[in-house]
Amino acid sequence: MILRMEGVSKAFGGLRALDAVTFEVERGTIHAVIGPNGAGKTTLFSVISGEQRPESGRILFDGQDVTARPAHLRARAGLVRTFQLTRPFPALSVLDNVTVAAGAHLRTRKEAVAAATGTIERIGLGAYLSRPAGELPAAARKQLELARALALRPKVLLLDEVLAGLTPAEREPMITLLGELRAEGMTLVLVEHVMPAVMRLADRVLVLDRGSVLAEGEPAAIARDPRVVTAYLGEDSDDALA
Amino acid sequence: MNHLISRAGLGILVAVAVVAGAWARSGSGSVTAQAVLTGLLLGGVYALVAMGLTLIFGVLDIVNFAHGAFMTLGMYATALLATGAGLNPYLSLLVSVPLLFGLGYAVQRHLVSRTMGGSLAAQLLLTLGIAMLLENALLLAFSGDTRTVAVSFDTPLRVLGAVADLSRVLAFAGAMGLAGAVWLLLTRTRLGTAIRAVAANPEGASLVGLDVRRLHALTFAAGTACAGAAGTLVTPLVTVEPTAGELFNIIGFVVVVLGGLGSVPGAVAGGLIVGLTEQLGGIYLPGQSPLLAVFAVFVLVLLWRPQGLFGRPA
Ligand SMILES: Nc1ncnc2c1ncn2[C@@H]1O[C@H](COP(=O)(O)OP(=O)(O)O)[C@@H](O)[C@H]1O
Numbered sequence: 001m002i003l004r005m006e007g008v009s010k011a012f013g014g015l016r017a018l019d020a021v022t023f024e025v026e027r028g029t030i031h032a033v034i035g036p037n038g039a040g041k042t043t044l045f046s047v048i049s050g051e052q053r054p055e056s057g058r059i060l061f062d063g064q065d066v067t068a069r070p071a072h073l074r075a076r077a078g079l080v081r082t083f084q085l086t087r088p089f090p091a092l093s094v095l096d097n098v099t100v101a102a103g104a105h106l107r108t109r110k111e112a113v114a115a116a117t118g119t120i121e122r123i124g125l126g127a128y129l130s131r132p133a134g135e136l137p138a139a140a141r142k143q144l145e146l147a148r149a150l151a152l153r154p155k156v157l158l159l160d161e162v163l164a165g166l167t168p169a170e171r172e173p174m175i176t177l178l179g180e181l182r183a184e185g186m187t188l189v190l191v192e193h194v195m196p197a198v199m200r201l202a203d204r205v206l207v208l209d210r211g212s213v214l215a216e217g218e219p220a221a222i223a224r225d226p227r228v229v230t231a232y233l234g235e236d237s238d239d240a241l242a
Numbered sequence: 243m244n245h246l247i248s249r250a251g252l253g254i255l256v257a258v259a260v261v262a263g264a265w266a267r268s269g270s271g272s273v274t275a276q277a278v279l280t281g282l283l284l285g286g287v288y289a290l291v292a293m294g295l296t297l298i299f300g301v302l303d304i305v306n307f308a309h310g311a312f313m314t315l316g317m318y319a320t321a322l323l324a325t326g327a328g329l330n331p332y333l334s335l336l337v338s339v340p341l342l343f344g345l346g347y348a349v350q351r352h353l354v355s356r357t358m359g360g361s362l363a364a365q366l367l368l369t370l371g372i373a374m375l376l377e378n379a380l381l382l383a384f385s386g387d388t389r390t391v392a393v394s395f396d397t398p399l400r401v402l403g404a405v406a407d408l409s410r411v412l413a414f415a416g417a418m419g420l421a422g423a424v425w426l427l428l429t430r431t432r433l434g435t436a437i438r439a440v441a442a443n444p445e446g447a448s449l450v451g452l453d454v455r456r457l458h459a460l461t462f463a464a465g466t467a468c469a470g471a472a473g474t475l476v477t478p479l480v481t482v483e484p485t486a487g488e489l490f491n492i493i494g495f496v497v498v499v500l501g502g503l504g505s506v507p508g509a510v511a512g513g514l515i516v517g518l519t520e521q522l523g524g525i526y527l528p529g530q531s532p533l534l535a536v537f538a539v540f541v542l543v544l545l546w547r548p549q550g551l552f553g554r555p556a
């Protein structure tokens with residue numbers, strides 16, 4: 001077990017975005033988080049990564065209670081997230097964007113640049129190396145978001161809808177990469193709407209609905225769970241389990 | 243890159259026309275050359291002052307009205323060490339720069355950090371308050387007496403028919419050297435890359451492991467150290483008194499807005515332009531305050547490019 005949430009709650013005014021959420025993620029697995037829009041998936045990531053503080057509950061990462069730790073220290077310790085709406089440093093080049101992240105573990109800028117270049121090549125962004133991040137097309141911005149996260153050498157990588165907005169052709173290499181990262185021992189938590197990908201990749205699936213855990217289990221069991229199907233059929237047909 | 247080259251070309255064209263006009267108006271090549279030389283040398287110091295301001299604005303989003311008072315502290319450090327301990331004024335950089343760096347760090351950490359993301363009015367009151375506090379502390383400690391510091395080895399140098407004191411040339415060279423060092427720090431080091439990342443997106447920065455609070459304090463400290471260094475470099479050229487930095491603060495703001503808020507190359511270009519304008523303005527508008535021409539150019543440039551010379555359109 002590398003990540004554990006214990007009774008974590010977070011409210012915005014009267015709205016309970018997370019309501020006593022408890023779950024565990026095993027080391028070296030891919031854990032998917034699904035749920036209708038507004039279920040609290042992004043808020044879950046914000047609380048785990050430390051941008052937002054929960055009102056109650058504990059977050060354990062790699063054997064330590066990190067509930068009170070500031071966001072930058074969680075990122076340095078290897079608890080890293082990406083954003084659904086990408087947040088690059090727009091004025092900086094792609095290389096500098098990733099170099100900043102690589103610098104968290106390397107002493108000199110030279111070492112950080114070398115590590116960042118390797119990560120960028122691996123993600124397939126080599127052609128954009130010196131372009132300002134603000135000028136990238138949408139798909140490349142998603143890749144940059146991932147490259148920046150990987151440069152931090154995450155132990156647990158929280159990915160918020162990395163496949164959304166990509167064409168099926170652009171999704172394939174991304175899915176392959178996620179599988180490779182797991183094979184290398186990384187733990188991934190994916191918020192994802194693209195169900196075939198979730199079913200193919202995930203070792204376990206957590207279903208959130210209006211801030212609460214609706215179900216948790218292996219993908220095949222979740223797909224058959226009547227409560228899950230009902231929650232989804234109440235939403236857009238896009239979101240229906242495929 | 244292309245638009246940078248065409249802008250530089252346009253700038254040189256305008257500069258040549260203005261100098262030619264000044265020559266025609268004064269009827270004297272040496273008067274014009276003197277104005278250009280004096281203007282450029284002074285402009286270098288303005289550039290360093292503005293660089294500190296623009297760094298603080300670009301990274302912390304704070305308009306710092308205490309910058310001139312920090313510069314005054316640099317002047318006093320130099321004046322006291324030169325007159326009290328006989329220290330070479332330029333060697334006193336080794337004192338004024340770390341001193342103002344440390345003071346800037348503490349002021350950001352304990353005072354300015356409280357108004358981060360707050361209203362402009364709160365920031366204005368705070369930094370103006372710090373400025374008044376420093377000025378009055380200096381008044382209390384050293385009274386309103388003015389001081390001057392002479393450079394024993396000062397000597398006039400002849401450059402293209404114009405004359406410049408060695409102390410002016412050294413102020414310019416020192417300011418440009420330090421501006422270059424700040425530029426290298428920002429573009430070539432891990433710390434500089436981190437500072438630029440915080441400027442671009444503070445929320446994203448903490449999630450790539452950057453300690454945004456510490457980087458804000460370091461940036462404010464570096465900007466304040468620029469003010470301290472500028473204070474030391476101008477000490478042989480000015481009368482040192484508690485309000486000596488005020489005019490530099492105002493000119494610094496003009497330079498920062500002219501060059502483009504948050505732009506380091508803009509601060510350098512803007513500083514040189516304002517220095518030149520101030521001196522050549524004396525030829526075009528004899529008998530007027532040198533600042534009149536500066537503000538006229540300021541307004542004209544902003545009408546043409548509201549985001550400043552090197553700024554990004556909003
Ligand atoms: N910063 C915020 N302030 C107020 N309400 C918020 C904030 N962030 C999220 N919410 C609300 O919390 C609920 C969960 O949002 P979110 O975590 O973004 O859901 P999801 O990612 O599952 O679509 C939504 O109702 C959303 O409107």
Ligand SMILES: [Mg+2]
Pocket residue numbers: 041042043084
């Ligand atoms: Mg979301």
